[in-house]
Structures are given as structure tokens and as C-alpha cells.
Amino acid sequence: DDEPQKDFERKDVKDIPVEGKLPELQSVVDWVNEVAALTQPDKIRYCDGSDAEWDELVDLLVKSGTAIKLNEEKMPNSIYCKSDPDDVARVEDQTFICSKNEADAGPTNNWMHPDEMKGIMNGLFDGAMRGRTMYVIPFCMGPLDSEDSKFGVEITDSAYVVLSMKIMARMGQAALDEMTKRNAPFVPCLHSVGYPLEPGQKDVPWPCNEIKYIVHFPEERAIWSYGSGYGGNALLGKKCYALRIASVMGRDEGWMAEHMLILKLTSPEGKAYHLAAAFPSACGKTNLAMLDPTISGWKVETLGDDIAWIRIGKDGRMYATNPENGFFGVAPGTGAATNPNAMRTIEKGNSIFTNVAVTDHGGVWWEGMTAVKPPHLTDWKGRSWTPEEGPEGGRANEKAAHPNSRFCTPIEQCPILSEDFNNPEGVPLDIIIFGGRRENTIPLVTQARDWNHGVYMGATCSSETTAAAKGAVGVLRRDPMAMLPFIGYHVGDYLQHWVDMGNKTTEDKLPKIFYTNWFRKGADGKFVWPGFGDNSRVLKWMIDRLEGKAEGQETPVGIVPAAGELDVEGLDMTPEAVEECTRYVAHEWADELPRLESWLESFGSKLPPSISAELDKVREGVKK
Ligand code: SAT
Ligand code: MN
Numbered sequence: 001d002d003e004p005q006k007d008f009e010r011k012d013v014k015d016i017p018v019e020g021k022l023p024e025l026q027s028v029v030d031w032v033n034e035v036a037a038l039t040q041p042d043k044i045r046y047c048d049g050s051d052a053e054w055d056e057l058v059d060l061l062v063k064s065g066t067a068i069k070l071n072e073e074k075m076p077n078s079i080y081c082k083s084d085p086d087d088v089a090r091v092e093d094q095t096f097i098c099s100k101n102e103a104d105a106g107p108t109n110n111w112m113h114p115d116e117m118k119g120i121m122n123g124l125f126d127g128a129m130r131g132r133t134m135y136v137i138p139f140c141m142g143p144l145d146s147e148d149s150k151f152g153v154e155i156t157d158s159a160y161v162v163l164s165m166k167i168m169a170r171m172g173q174a175a176l177d178e179m180t181k182r183n184a185p186f187v188p189c190l191h192s193v194g195y196p197l198e199p200g201q202k203d204v205p206w207p208c209n210e211i212k213y214i215v216h217f218p219e220e221r222a223i224w225s226y227g228s229g230y231g232g233n234a235l236l237g238k239k240c241y242a243l244r245i246a247s248v249m250g251r252d253e254g255w256m257a258e259h260m261l262i263l264k265l266t267s268p269e270g271k272a273y274h275l276a277a278a279f280p281s282a283c284g285k286t287n288l289a290m291l292d293p294t295i296s297g298w299k300v301e302t303l304g305d306d307i308a309w310i311r312i313g314k315d316g317r318m319y320a321t322n323p324e325n326g327f328f329g330v331a332p333g334t335g336a337a338t339n340p341n342a343m344r345t346i347e348k349g350n351s352i353f354t355n356v357a358v359t360d361h362g363g364v365w366w367e368g369m370t371a372v373k374p375p376h377l378t379d380w381k382g383r384s385w386t387p388e389e390g391p392e393g394g395r396a397n398e399k400a401a402h403p404n405s406r407f408c409t410p411i412e413q414c415p416i417l418s419e420d421f422n423n424p425e426g427v428p429l430d431i432i433i434f435g436g437r438r439e440n441t442i443p444l445v446t447q448a449r450d451w452n453h454g455v456y457m458g459a460t461c462s463s464e465t466t467a468a469a470k471g472a473v474g475v476l477r478r479d480p481m482a483m484l485p486f487i488g489y490h491v492g493d494y495l496q497h498w499v500d501m502g503n504k505t506t507e508d509k510l511p512k513i514f515y516t517n518w519f520r521k522g523a524d525g526k527f528v529w530p531g532f533g534d535n536s537r538v539l540k541w542m543i544d545r546l547e548g549k550a551e552g553q554e555t556p557v558g559i560v561p562a563a564g565e566l567d568v569e570g571l572d573m574t575p576e577a578v579e580e581c582t583r584y585v586a587h588e589w590a591d592e593l594p595r596l597e598s599w600l601e602s603f604g605s606k607l608p609p610s611i612s613a614e615l616d617k618v619r620e621g622v623k624k
Helices: 026-039 051-063 114-125 159-168 173-182 237-253 285-289 340-347 451-459 491-503 532-546 575-582 586-601 609-623
Strands: 043-046 067-069 079-081 095-097 133-141 150-156 186-192 213-217 222-226 256-258 261-266 272-278 299-304 308-312 318-321 326-330 352-354 357-359 384-386 406-410 431-435 445-447 462-464 476-478 512-516 553-555 558-560
Touching (some): 026 114, 026 133, 026 186, 051 067, 051 079, 133 237, 150 237, 237 308, 272 532, 285 299, 326 340, 445 532, 451 512, 451 609, 586 609
Parallel strands (some): 095 213, 150 186, 186 222, 272 431
Antiparallel strands (some): 067 079, 261 272, 308 318, 326 406, 352 406, 553 558
């Protein structure tokens, strides 16, 4: 209340025009009106998720200069947007977990007391939507007919967000109807780009604000996001809800929200397995999810590329569902050679591309899409670009697409989507994989001795940073379960929750845990392992382990493939090179040990005793 009153004329909510069908749920209408009174939009629009709505909002974005329509023949029903050059990634520095007690947010999250944060946010949101339409997006995370799905309502002043949410989540009238039928609680998700328009003021193509806050109130189950239009900051069903808030729900309700792809793998014998894998952002989750195996007879089907909600089923096994409905994938590096299934998904259109380059014929392009670069492009900053000279007025080596440029595409278009994608029960997990990007030390694949050792492996996950978050690239950081930026509570409690989940059932029913690193480099500085489709060879070894067909080799850090076990037939790799990427190197681990110790010690009394015990075992082995 002690906020200075901003100098504008305040409208009464009843004078703000409303478009679309009013929800029956009074709780939704009440919250919408409360937000409208604060943010003062010109108009309120209840979104239904229809194709007509899509067309209308596409036209609006084209008129406002935010989007251009791509060539209908090359990319049907698709648009291209370029963001403000300062609004291209998640802003972890400005992401907050506002639990009542600081200790509940833990050492890995930014924290502020909810009352203090609400004061700041109310000030920022005051009049923030002036001159704009306030869109109301009901959405459902998970299949519409699954008991375990969760609901949300996002309020946003960005039509780009509405369109992206149509791709990424089950939203609109169908989600609202389901929510109403169940009288289900919903997570209020409030978003503004933070760029109000004064009367007569012209809009900019990508409105956003220098001040950004991505805020979570875990006890209240609410999300407030201000100042950014970028995916992970603005599509609140994704990281904010389906990971940060859902991880808290999972802790309280006995399930897990994880940063994992889900895939179905079928062996030449026709036996099906389900795998979930956690890698940090931009470390190949989308590629693995849609893997095109290079070994004959093996088949991969996709269930998800980013988020898995995991529960224990009636039979005591772990079941995973993907709460999302689309892919928000990193474009650079995605091409017919690396991820043909992603290309087939994208080429069906109905997609939004952000910060890629555009061709002279209204198509899209990014580094790694094709081996031969188009002779001329418009780069992600709108400059004329050629392969020889780079952008006009820039440096010759400047890339045409931003390294974190994205495609946003309906999952239903994926040609290898598993028929279980909409299964309300999810799929039973045989394997959980953790991984990261490490030049050295970490072998290509290591199997955990048991669940608790696997949890330890996940807890010590590490990776060299990528462009998916603002900040330096290539710096080593610990990223437990690839969830560092997404755990909605104390990381120590989160690890304990993993241990507890294992204790809810028996070891034989639990998925087997593996750790992979596709990124080990040789003395020449080049990746030793070919990666991409050849990662199927690593999955095959995992299945051989499950089926008792591979002995493996015990090391102090887990079980690695014994010589000759990894199927490298047809690969241009010497046995020495295979050994180089799969082996345990004692001196590298002796070097790693103090880093592991100081990471785990940083949790203090919150370090689960069973993880501490696993560290002791590793320490003993490495020191031998
Ligand atoms: O955070 S996003 O969802 O925009 C992408 C990512 O970092 O995984
Ligand atoms: Mn991700």
C-alpha cells in the first residue's frame, strides 16, 4: 500500500470489455477480475484454443510486427518471431522461490519473503497491461482424462504466449471444461511482458522490460512472471509449473516432477522398454527422445523431450507421463543428419520459430540444419547475412541463428510418437538416465549399483553450461538430476525425496539407473563418441545389462562396459578410442573427488545420510 501511486487514470473492472466465453468457475472469474483491476488492460479475452483464435492472433502479431508468416509451402501455418536481443533465454538470476522460510528454498535458489516479493510484484504489475489485451488461458498439464493431470490458468498480455501455449499445453475450452467438471483447483500463473502502452504510444515488435522477475510462491502454488516474453520465462505451464511448482506438489503428494525426456525402446526381439533421461538444457534431450537408431532392428518411439511426472503405480513400478503437448526445442544443431524425426515434426508446420534465421523464400534456417549454408539469409537480429561475410555490419563468424533459438511444434506431429503418449496411466519405467556435458572424467556410460547409488549419481550430476540460460557458457556446474534451476524447494530435501521414493517399493521394481556422457573429448580436443543415432548402441548395452547379457566391469564409480561389450560394429572407431571414452581413469577421479565432496558438503545437515554413505564408498574406491 505504500507503493507510490502511478500517474494514470484507473478504470473500474466492470468498464473493461470482455471477449470470449465467461468461465462457469467463479474462482477463475474472481481472480481474473482481481488481476484486471491491478494491471488495467484495455480488454479481457478468455481464450478457447480454437483454430479461429490462432488465425486471429497470428494476424495480430503480423500486424504488430512481432511475427512474419512463413512460406505456406515450406512451412504451413507457421510464424517466425525475433525477440529483443536481450530477451533470449531463461534468467536464473531473477528466478525466485518465495517460500515463507528461506531454509525451504535452500542454497540453490534465489529467495525473498513472499510478502516482500508481493510488494515488489504488485508495484510492477500495477497498470502493467495498459493499452494491451489481457488473455486468459486455462490449461491442463497431462492428458485431459488423467486423474493425475493438473490445471492452471495463465493470464498474459502477450499473444505470442497464447499461441505458444496452444502448442505446448492442452489449453482453452477443453481444459476449462475438464477443470470445471472436476471443480479442480488451478495454479494461478500471472505473466506480463511489462511494457504498458500510454494512449497513442506505438508498440514495439518484442515488448519486454529490462526488469525481469520469475517468481514462484510454493506454499500458495502461484506463479508471477514479469518482464520477459521468452519461452521458459513466459510459458508458465512449462518450467515454472510443470517443474518448480510441480516438484513441490510431488514432494507433498508422493510423486516426482523431473527434467526428463521419455522414450520407448523396442529390441529386435520385439521387447519394449521405457526410459526417462535427465540432461541439462541444450545437452541433447530432444535428440535422444527422437533417436533414429543406427543399429538394425532397434526402434525408438517418443513420449516427451523435456518433462516427466513420475508416480508409483499399483504394481509398485514407476510410471512416467509427459505433462506437455509440444516440443520447445533448441534449433541449432537440429538437422536431417542429427535429428531427422525432429525435422519431420517441424516440417508439418503449425509451428512458431523464435530467433532462427529466415531464408529469402520465407523458410527458416539455423546452423546445423543443412551441411550447405544458404547463400543469403536474414539473421536473428534482422540483418542481411551471407556465409562468407556474416551479418551486414557484423563479424564474419557471427552465427545466423541465436544459439538458443527455438522451434515450438505440436508433439502430435512427431512421426514416431508413441501411442501411449495420451495414456492416462503413463508408461512403466525400466531405466532412468542422468547425464551431462563433460569433456573429461565421466565415462560414456556407467550403471549405478542400486537405487541409492543412482540417486547419488544424480545428485552429483555436472555439466558445462550452455546458451539455454543467460550467463557464461562452458563453465562446469553441478546440476543435480539436471534440476538445479528447477527444484522448487531445498535441494537436500529434494534428494531425500528421491531416496524416499525408492523406499516406497522394492529394488527389483525400480528402474535401473545409468549415467551417460556423450561429450568426452580426446587428446585432439574432439568428441570421441559419435553421439546422435549411435547413442542407440549405449541404450543397447543398458538393455543387455537388464537382460543379463552383459557382465560389465566394476569400477569405484559404478559399472562400465567391459571390453567388447559395446556394439561398435560399423563404426569408424578403434578399440583404443572405444576404451578412451568408456574407461574409468583413476587420476581424473582423484581430481574430481574434492569437487564432489565440497558440492555435497555444501548441503550441510540436509545431505541425506544415504548419499553421504555413497560418497564414502566412492571415496574409498577412488583412493585405493
Ligand atoms: O527454459 S526453456 O523451457 O525455455 C528451455 C530450456 O532451458 O530447457
Ligand atoms: Mn529443458
